[in-house]
Amino acid sequence: MDNSQKEQETMVHVSINGRDFEVPAGSTMVQAMWYTGHEVIHGIGCLGGVCGACATVYRVKGDFRLRNALACQTLVQDGMSFSMLDSYPIQRAHYDVAHLSDPKEELFTFYPESATCRNCNACTEVCPQGIDVRDSVWRANFGDFKAVAELTMSCVMCGLCVSRCIAEMAPHEIALYARRAYGAKELPFPTNLRSRLNEIEKGIFSREIDRLLGLSPDELKKECEVKS
Amino acid sequence: MSDLVDSFYALMPEFDETSPPALSPDDRARLLESFYPDYRPEGKATIRVGPSAGTVVPEEIAALLESRSRIEGPRPLPDHPDRDVDILIVGGGGAGITAALHAAEQGAGVLLATKLRVGDSNTVMAEGGIQSALGEGDSPVDHFRDTFRGGHGANDPALLSVLVQEGPRMVEWLISRGILFDRDPQGNLSLRKGGGTSRPRLISAKDYTGLELIRVLKEDVVNAPVEILEFSPAVELLQGPGGACAGAVLWDLDSRKYLYVKARTVILATGGTGRLHLGGFATSNHFGATGDGLCMAYRMGAKLVHIDSFQYHPTGVIFPSEMAGMLITEAVRGAGARMYNRFGRRFVNELETRDVVASAIIRECSEGRGVPTPSGASGVYLDLASIDREAGEGTVAKRFPNIVKLMTRHQVDPTKFPILVYPTLHYQNGGLQTDQNGHTSIPNLLVAGEASGGLHGTNRLMGNSLLELFVFGRRAGLEAVKESRERAPFSWKEVSMAHVDHFEQSLAREFEGADRPMAPTLFPDYRRKDS
Numbered sequence: 001m002d003n004s005q006k007e008q009e010t011m012v013h014v015s016i017n018g019r020d021f022e023v024p025a026g027s028t029m030v031q032a033m034w035y036t037g038h039e040v041i042h043g044i045g046c047l048g049g050v051c052g053a054c055a056t057v058y059r060v061k062g063d064f065r066l067r068n069a070l071a072c073q074t075l076v077q078d079g080m081s082f083s084m085l086d087s088y089p090i091q092r093a094h095y096d097v098a099h100l101s102d103p104k105e106e107l108f109t110f111y112p113e114s115a116t117c118r119n120c121n122a123c124t125e126v127c128p129q130g131i132d133v134r135d136s137v138w139r140a141n142f143g144d145f146k147a148v149a150e151l152t153m154s155c156v157m158c159g160l161c162v163s164r165c166i167a168e169m170a171p172h173e174i175a176l177y178a179r180r181a182y183g184a185k186e187l188p189f190p191t192n193l194r195s196r197l198n199e200i201e202k203g204i205f206s207r208e209i210d211r212l213l214g215l216s217p218d219e220l221k222k223e224c225e226v227k228s
Numbered sequence: 229m230s231d232l233v234d235s236f237y238a239l240m241p242e243f244d245e246t247s248p249p250a251l252s253p254d255d256r257a258r259l260l261e262s263f264y265p266d267y268r269p270e271g272k273a274t275i276r277v278g279p280s281a282g283t284v285v286p287e288e289i290a291a292l293l294e295s296r297s298r299i300e301g302p303r304p305l306p307d308h309p310d311r312d313v314d315i316l317i318v319g320g321g322g323a324g325i326t327a328a329l330h331a332a333e334q335g336a337g338v339l340l341a342t343k344l345r346v347g348d349s350n351t352v353m354a355e356g357g358i359q360s361a362l363g364e365g366d367s368p369v370d371h372f373r374d375t376f377r378g379g380h381g382a383n384d385p386a387l388l389s390v391l392v393q394e395g396p397r398m399v400e401w402l403i404s405r406g407i408l409f410d411r412d413p414q415g416n417l418s419l420r421k422g423g424g425t426s427r428p429r430l431i432s433a434k435d436y437t438g439l440e441l442i443r444v445l446k447e448d449v450v451n452a453p454v455e456i457l458e459f460s461p462a463v464e465l466l467q468g469p470g471g472a473c474a475g476a477v478l479w480d481l482d483s484r485k486y487l488y489v490k491a492r493t494v495i496l497a498t499g500g501t502g503r504l505h506l507g508g509f510a511t512s513n514h515f516g517a518t519g520d521g522l523c524m525a526y527r528m529g530a531k532l533v534h535i536d537s538f539q540y541h542p543t544g545v546i547f548p549s550e551m552a553g554m555l556i557t558e559a560v561r562g563a564g565a566r567m568y569n570r571f572g573r574r575f576v577n578e579l580e581t582r583d584v585v586a587s588a589i590i591r592e593c594s595e596g597r598g599v600p601t602p603s604g605a606s607g608v609y610l611d612l613a614s615i616d617r618e619a620g621e622g623t624v625a626k627r628f629p630n631i632v633k634l635m636t637r638h639q640v641d642p643t644k645f646p647i648l649v650y651p652t653l654h655y656q657n658g659g660l661q662t663d664q665n666g667h668t669s670i671p672n673l674l675v676a677g678e679a680s681g682g683l684h685g686t687n688r689l690m691g692n693s694l695l696e697l698f699v700f701g702r703r704a705g706l707e708a709v710k711e712s713r714e715r716a717p718f719s720w721k722e723v724s725m726a727h728v729d730h731f732e733q734s735l736a737r738e739f740e741g742a743d744r745p746m747a748p749t750l751f752p753d754y755r756r757k758d759s
Contacts, residue, residue, distance in 0.1 A: 192416040
């Protein structure tokens with residue numbers, strides 16, 4: 001995803017961190033920053049929309065609304081004004097998922113603010129992944145961790161929900177706690193994995209593996225049908 | 229859809245579902261030799277200095293290995309190190325985090341230094357899944373055979389035997405940390421099919437597998453007794469008594485100062501080289517994938533293996549161009565997605581190994597059967613609609629929500645329109661030579677993850693690199709604890725960058741004083757050159 005090839009030669013006006021620039025239409029916000037000579041280090045990671053490093057706040061021409069997006073995934077528009085919000089301060093619970101004994105109650109030990117949601121829905125409106133964040137907070141409060149896990153699968157931990165929460169909680173961290181507790185404490189251990197682990201434990205495969213390791217390189221290639 | 233996208237898809241041909249011709253072993257060999265970048269003579273250089281001298285590699289790799297240090301000589305060290313630790317881990321992706329967690333659990337003092345934030349890595353971007361032989365009728369032995377066949381028999385059998393036998397145990401570990409993999413209605417881990425494998429063997433978290441792994445493991449390592457330094461890439465290793473590794477010099481990207489770390493053992497978990505854009509290819513890699521570990525260790529004399537072998541993943545997005553390089557997981561082909569050329573014909577079995585499929589796409593494009601893009605590139609159609617036709621409406625949205633989300637943001641609905649793809653530089657098959665416990669050829673310097681080589685041979689199968697991170701990340705972490713405990717004490721006065729001086733002298737001799745590029749570059753520079 002470099003900016004070496006551009007389909008469109010049209011230039012648009014944008015404002016980056018309060019300074020005006022002209023950049024090629026069809027650029028993402030990050031590409032617009034490169035184009036204008038910014039060395040982006042904070043606020044960049046995967047460039048593929050999953051690492052959550054490039055949370056950005058922006059406005060478009062003629063609209064008072066404050067919007068949010070991932071800068072590597074969002075194309076600039078004429079008259080757009082944006083600033084990166086690459087790290088939002090949060091308080092993260094210190095816990096070991098293996099040591100949870102009553103995860104649904106312990107949620108309120110680690111994140112007591114979770115219960116203070118005032119239903120304003122700003123978190124949901126801001127989420128660049130389209131997650132129903134407000135619902136996931138309430139599901140967590142009611143102990144429906146399975147629903148939290150399903151609702152928040154695509155969360156990239158960008159923290160934009162924190163930036164808007166009037167109860168000042170970190171909904172993405174609460175969701176992560178609920179997801180982990182669900183996986184480690186509620187879901188039964190997978191049967192197919194259990195049986196395979198038992199077979200490995202009994203050494204069922206080790207003789208055959210040892211035999212393969214004892215073959216000459218050519219014999220091994222023949223055994224494994226190496227084609228080319 | 230925007231006008232640009234609209235007019236592009238207006239030119240789409242009718243798709244002909246007729247199966248492509250089957251390939252004989254000879255066909256495959258010819259296809260690879262004629263079109264796979266590893267086997268092409270263009271853009272190659274022969275390494276002249278160091279343990280890999282004589283190896284023909286991409287020019288960008290030669291420039292990385294035969295480079296001068298960022299630190300200019302003479303290279304005196306400060307009177308005291310800034311940190312003195314048992315174990316320094318360089319790199320905060322899946323392998324580095326796994327090593328740190330296992331080492332810290334043993335009570336070792338661990339410093340994890342990483343270029344960007346913890347978790348910023350290729351791991352977080354992994355879409356498809358982890359290979360683990362869990363199905364009935366499948367076994368670690370079949371996993372071994374498939375991987376060895378896929379790797380063209382160049383894999384190190386000893387490494388591979390560890391991977392396939394310890395893999396399931398590491399999946400158990402991941403589940404114990406609360407990582408959520410897809411389940412079938414009976415509660416088993418769902419198993420999907422990848423290219424080049426005889427059985428369905430991929431466990432996944434929809435197409436967010438890497439994200440799910442990193443979300444959880446990042447929280448764990450932040451909560452573990454591990455000191456973490458972010459925005460602090462290593463730029464040089466330090467040498468101690470007997471030529472052993474003795475720490476590293478970190479570069480603080482914010483204060484722009486060096487930080488000197490003395491360590492009893494160092495683990496390199498620095499990942500791959502995609503952002504060097506070998507042969508001008510776009511890449512699916514994260515922003516920091518510039519091969520730092522290879523370059524630093526090579527100066528110290530570390531041996532490399534298969535450093536001429538890279539994985540060009542067949543299906544990187546090529547249109548719209550702002551997405552160039554972004555990966556479309558192989559799991560879509562496992563699920564039944566088809567590929568077509570500009571005439572609407574299928575041209576290769578979509579489930580051949582990655583190198584064969586990539587070669588076939590390059591062949592179509594270089595012989596005029598590619599689909600031209602408005603920016604002058606070309607690609608082939610990857611049609612996901614056949615998945616929904618075969619497995620039922622809504623399957624793509626359910627199994628590949630990330631792809632649907634990302635493509636839709638760029639005005640292409642992949643459930644209705646094919647994605648235009650071309651191979652994207654995805655993975656470094658080779659790397660630092662290693663053994664079952666992560667040793668390199670340099671004492672007290674270990675390696676884990678993509679920076680290492682040998683396990684995958686010369687073509688990696690999907691899902692084996694995620695498994696590798698955990699199996700060999702753990703082993704490297706535990707071995708580092710052992711080595712740091714057994715190592716005889718040494719003083720800071722015995723530590724130096726003498727190996728860098730020697731390496732640069734060899735470069736000057738071999739290149740007759742000609743200026744060499746500086747490395748590691750740490751990041752690609754995409755800024756407009758005249759800005």
